[in-house]
Amino acid sequence: MTTLTLIFFLFLGSITANPIALPHRYHKSHGQECPENGTLDHTNHFSVQNMVPVSASQPTVALGSSITALITPNDYCTIFNLVVPPSGLNKTCNLELLIPDREQAGFNYMFAGPGHFTFTGYAFGPPSLLTTGNAYVINVGPCGIQPGMEGMEVIGLLCSNDTTFVYQQSERKCPIGFFVTIT
Numbered sequence: 001m002t003t004l005t006l007i008f009f010l011f012l013g014s015i016t017a018n019p020i021a022l023p024h025r026y027h028k029s030h031g032q033e034c035p036e037n038g039t040l041d042h043t044n045h046f047s048v049q050n051m052v053p054v055s056a057s058q059p060t061v062a063l064g065s066s067i068t069a070l071i072t073p074n075d076y077c078t079i080f081n082l083v084v085p086p087s088g089l090n091k092t093c094n095l096e097l098l099i100p101d102r103e104q105a106g107f108n109y110m111f112a113g114p115g116h117f118t119f120t121g122y123a124f125g126p127p128s129l130l131t132t133g134n135a136y137v138i139n140v141g142p143c144g145i146q147p148g149m150e151g152m153e154v155i156g157l158l159c160s161n162d163t164t165f166v167y168q169q170s171e172r173k174c175p176i177g178f179f180v181t182i183t
Ligand SMILES: *[C@@H]1O[C@H](CO)[C@@H](O)[C@H](O)[C@H]1NC(C)=O
Pocket: 036, 037, 135
């Protein structure tokens, strides 16, 4: 946690130091609106519980867990887990990745690179190219929870070969991160 927080703030530090490195996508949002399909119905969604960044180059370094995702080209991937609640019984779970641009999100985060990502573990045919200012459906399927279960944990892994993506899961203004909507 401490190491991760440090890394996160190092990234923030470099954003401040090198503003020219930020992709300029502000023109896409025309102000305050969230991406299409990029908002949550507050009665029937749940959020990622936990995210654990893992490094290919330093596999023995434990980074702890947090609500911060850290993905770097061919190195850090982030394991995310979600716990499907009992209300998912006989329902469909829609896993979404919401990536408002910075103006829509209302705070800064890092997204730099062409945007090729891979999902492992919980995906039926996700887009391989992600850009800011959009909302993506990663998986649609039965929630899978059985009668009597208190919750069912689902785990996924997000990696990239060419893009740095560092953000804190948030539901402020336009939500950012992984969410599941139950329908
Ligand atoms: C938004 O959601 C609707 C209903 O699921 C879908 O038809 C539409 O294509 C989505 N829009 C985008 C930009 O993904």
